Amino acid sequence: MDAIDFTPLLPLPLIAVLIALTLAGIGVALWRGLTGWWLRGLAALVLLAALAGPSLRREDRTPVANIAIVVVDDSASNRIDDRISQTGEAVAGLGQRLDRLAQGGRLEVRTVHVADRGNDGSMLLSALAEAAAELPADRIAGAILITDGQVHDADAVPGFPAPVQVLLTGHVEDWDRRVVVETAPAFAIVGEAVSLVLKVEDLGESPPADGVATLSISLDGTEPMTFDVPLNRSVTLPVTLNRGGVNVLQISTPGVAGELTDRNNEAIVSINGVRDRLRVLLVSGEPYPGERTWRNLLKSDSSVDLVHFTILRPPEKQDFVPVFELSLIAFPTQELFMEKVDQFDLIIFDRYKRRGILPNAYFDNIARYVRDGGALLIASGSDFAGAESLYRSPLRDILPVEPTARVMEEGFVPKVSEVGHRHPVTAGLEEHAPRPPAADGTPGWGRWFRMVDVNPTAGETVMQGPEDRPLLVLAREGEGRIAVLNSDQAWLWSRGYEGGGPQLELLRRLAHWLMKEPELEEEVLRGTGQDGGIAIERRTLSDSVPPVKATSPSGAESEVQLVETATGRWEGRIENAENGLWRLENGDQQAVAVVGPSSPREFADPVSTNAVLQPLANASGGSVRRVESGLPDVRLVREGRVAEGRAWIGLTDREAYQLRDIRRVDLAPGWLSLILAAGLAFLAWRVEGR
Known part of the structure; x- marks a missing residue:
């Protein structure tokens, strides 16, 4: 290709001044009527042309092929139904059409396959932008996207320098049903109903239905609650958490024939259960130095409502005053121990003995309260071994110990039993001692000097006193829990x-275990989604555990071996776990674990659509058409021309080239310009001389 370039020998402003002076001189010559003015003007123009430095530039160009980018959607949503076969057919057919253009050397094809990235969805346009950034912009003929249209990065390509053609997989009549969680709290109070706002929604060209869907809500894998809810309308459903800690709710609706996938028919919600306020009833016997220990512990926690019932009359005082007249005000024993006992989370008897103040009917009701899920703690003094012991009351049927009538009054260092090292109430308690343990293993804490001797009849002895006799015994009775501390010298x-x-x-752990705090369960199985896998933790009082049976969201079963990482704690892991709700079983323990979202972003709306990519196609001069309507032919069109027709799509011929060489030829050499200017000036002189 030839072109004329200029390389001025003087600055352009100075040349402009010279041109102005030349024109002024020609004008004066015309005004005076000089006969050779035009020859002098030509001489001036020759000199000015020489100063402009004109040259002929000759470029040696080699045409290069245009580049078409083909982006293939390999995401999960584009593998639903027959979209895999549609994608394969489109890739094969499009490859044949592009190969014909490539045989003439006019086109190169770059193919990019895009899989979904975790829960980010289909990053199709980001892949297109990355591929285009690596290519010369003047060679890009266009892009062809083979996808279902479910693209989650619509803003990644605000504009494209060539036509974007979209071949849409799927069918016009596609439809799907999904569960949508519109509102779910992160925290909820245990025992109080919490509201979830849910919707069962039909997407796409759904067939006529009766307008009602079945919705199930399962809490931590338990038997689900079932509701009939209207389709495509938000509904508010109540759910009550029955324990503290993380509660996993599985919300699902049955699959329907004809829908694209059932992967979005389920949603997982994790709600942290918290207790509003813990109500504790403390019943103290005669005053002693440790009475305020329990009161200070319970009052230091702002979330505890404490009701303290204490007896101030010493037992040796005999003045024949009736029991019901001992208090300054009438204490509501009937209301506390009969009518409202179920409202308490924990009842503590601290060095209490029977005096006729609380009749047997009250103790019967307390025993019933424990069996129904209540918590009872007895911190016994020497009276527990005598005739006025609480063991002689109806509580005997639920107590895990039987006093021997022996009171051991000698100095001893409390120690954690073998089972106690596995129990979360006493496990690692030595780490909180004020000094390290002695060489013989004696814990580094002070001695106690009195303990009631008992024979355990149930539960676990987690701490021992002299002669390895039970000091702290924990047991379960029905749905409730009982703890007996056989000393009043804590x-x-x-x-x-x-x-x-x-x-x-110790007392904090004890109270929390009694009130069923999840972190202090001695027999528990937990699963936690972590870094794409599942971390499994098993706490048990046994010295061995069987493998954990794990069931994936798709129903596949596997076994996970556990390794003991600490006394009473076993751990295992599932790597690269499938997204969704996993069910774990180990003996009589069951748990659920959630990995990623139960319904990944790819399945949130799997219906094939042109809504996302149509604006980009229109802005770039491309088009969107469905694969099911047949594959179009592919043509190269001139830049600026229409790039789509009834049965064809176009790629822009950018007429790109590579510059091999540049040659320059001066059009006005200096010597020639001087001779020509001098000759013209001489002729002007001759003409004017005549």
């Missing part, structure tokens, strides 16, 4: 005697 630790001990930590 207060010595809080006073710092012989260095003290972890009294607050």
Whole structure:
């Protein structure tokens, strides 16, 4: 290709001044009527042309092929139904058409396959932008996208320098049903109903229905609650959490014949259950130095409502005053122990003995309260071994110990039993001691000096006293829990005697275990979604556990071996776990674990659509057409021309080239310009001389 370039020998402003002076001189010559003015003007123009430095540029160009980018959607939503076969047919047919153009050297094809990225969905346009960034912009003839239209990065390509043609998989009549969780709280109070706003929605060209769908809500894998809800309308459903900690709700609707997929017929919601306020009833016997230990512990927690019922009259005082006249005000024993006992989360008898103040009917009701799910703690003194012991009341039927009538009054260091090292109430308690353990293994805390001897009849002995006799016994009765501390000298630790001990930590754990706090369960199986896998934790009092049976969201079963990582704690892991709700079983323990979203973004709306890519296609001069209507032919069109027709799509011929060489030829050499200008000036002189 030839072109004329200019390389001025003087600055352009100076040349402009010279041109102005030349024109002025020609004008003066015309005004005076000089006969050779035109020869002098030509001489001036020759000199000005020489100063402009004109040259002929000759370029040696080699045409290069245009580049077409083909982006193939390999995401999960484009593998639904027959979209895999449609994609394969489109890739094969399009390849043949593009090969014909490529044989003439006019086109190169770059193919990019795009899979979904976790829960980010289809990043189709991001892949297109990355591919285009690696190519010369003046060679890009266009892009052809083979996809179902469910693209989740519509803003990644605001504009494209060539036509974007979209071949849409799927069918016009596609439809699907899904569950949508519109509102779900992150926290809820245990025992109180929480509202979920849900919707069962039909997408696409759904067939006529009766307008009602079945919705099931299962809490932590338990038997689901079933509701009939209207289609395509938001509904509010109540759910009540029955325990603290993380509660997993599985919300699902049955699959319907004809829908694209049932992967979005389920949703998982995790709600953290918290207790509003813990109500504790503390019943104290005669005053003693440790009485305030329990009161201070419970009052230090702002979430605890404490009702303290204490007896101030010493037992040795005999003045024949009736029991019902001992208090300054009438204490509501009937209301507390009969009518409202179920409203308490924990009842504590601290060094209490029978005096006729609480009749047997009250103790019968407390025993019923425990069996129905309540919690009872007995911190016994020496009276527990006598005739006025609580063991002689109707509580005997639920107590896990039987006193021997022996009171051991000697100094001893409480120690954690073998089972206690596995139980979360006492596991690792030595770490909270004020000093390291002795060489013989004796814990590094102070001594106690009194303990009631008992024979355990149920539960686990987690702490021991002298002669390895039971000091702290924990047991379950019906739905409730019972703890018996066979000494009234825990207060010595809080006073710092012989260095003290972890009294607050022990009593805190004890109270929380009784109130069924999840972190202190001794027999529990937990699963947590973590880094694309599942971390499994099993706490148990046994010295061995069987493998965990894991059921994936798709129904596949596998076994996971557990390894003991600490005393009473076993752990395992499932790598690269399938997204969704996993069910775990180990013996009589069951748990659920959620990996990623139950319904990935790819399946949130799987209906094939042109809504996302149509604006980009229109802006670039391309088009959107369905594969089911037949594959179009592919043509190269001139830039600026229409790039789509009834049965064809177009790619722009960018007429790109590579520059091999440039040659320059001066059009006005200096010597020639001087001779020509001098000759013209001489002729002007001759003409004017005549």
